[in-house]
Amino acid sequence: MGIFLDTGFYFALLAKKDINHERGVTFLNELSEGVYGQIYTSDFVFDESMTLINVRTRGNRKDLLERMKSLFLGEESIAKMITVDNQLFDEIANLQIKITKKDDPISFTDSSNIILCQKRKIPKIISFDNHYKGFLIHV
């Protein structure tokens, strides 16, 4: 049993205006109660989350970057961060090539999330996008 946290979850937690904010809060409470078992994320998701805050606030909110950082790093991080091993790059790229559709490209990071979950036998993901259908269980 285990669950993987994607970029959208982290952003939704910090942004009250995000349409998924309330869902994010509910998930956080459930995660703290141990409902989903081991909690994982990755260094690529950390990268995306920091970049997303910066892009969406146009670089005007360094304080939010600090808050986002604190969700990933240190003793009180929400999830265990998996480092994407470069030995997986070939497999990740092959999946990205395989499932990319015209007008619906998937990012290398999203592809890496699928491969990491498969390797670690993590069945579920908290994500607010549809790229994981057929690969992982959205909760």
Next chain:
Amino acid sequence: MAVVKLKEKKELDRLVATLNLRLGKKVPQQDILDACIKLSTKHLDELEDYFSPTPKISKKRVKEILEMAEDFEYTTTGDIDKDIYGEK
């Protein structure tokens, strides 16, 4: 040869007994321990999780995180990938 102490000798005895019963032959304890080490190296992720489980999120930490949330203004296309990587 270095001496390694076993904290749970009874557990090892049980493992040896169960395996021998299943195999219908006696496998030396040393061989079983060697196999355990070989198998563990093939399951490093699980071994890592065993020794480093996800820390629990305390109620205090949940409260702190919720207090970090803010009603800040931001621009978005409504799609994370589009915002980060540009138009699809």
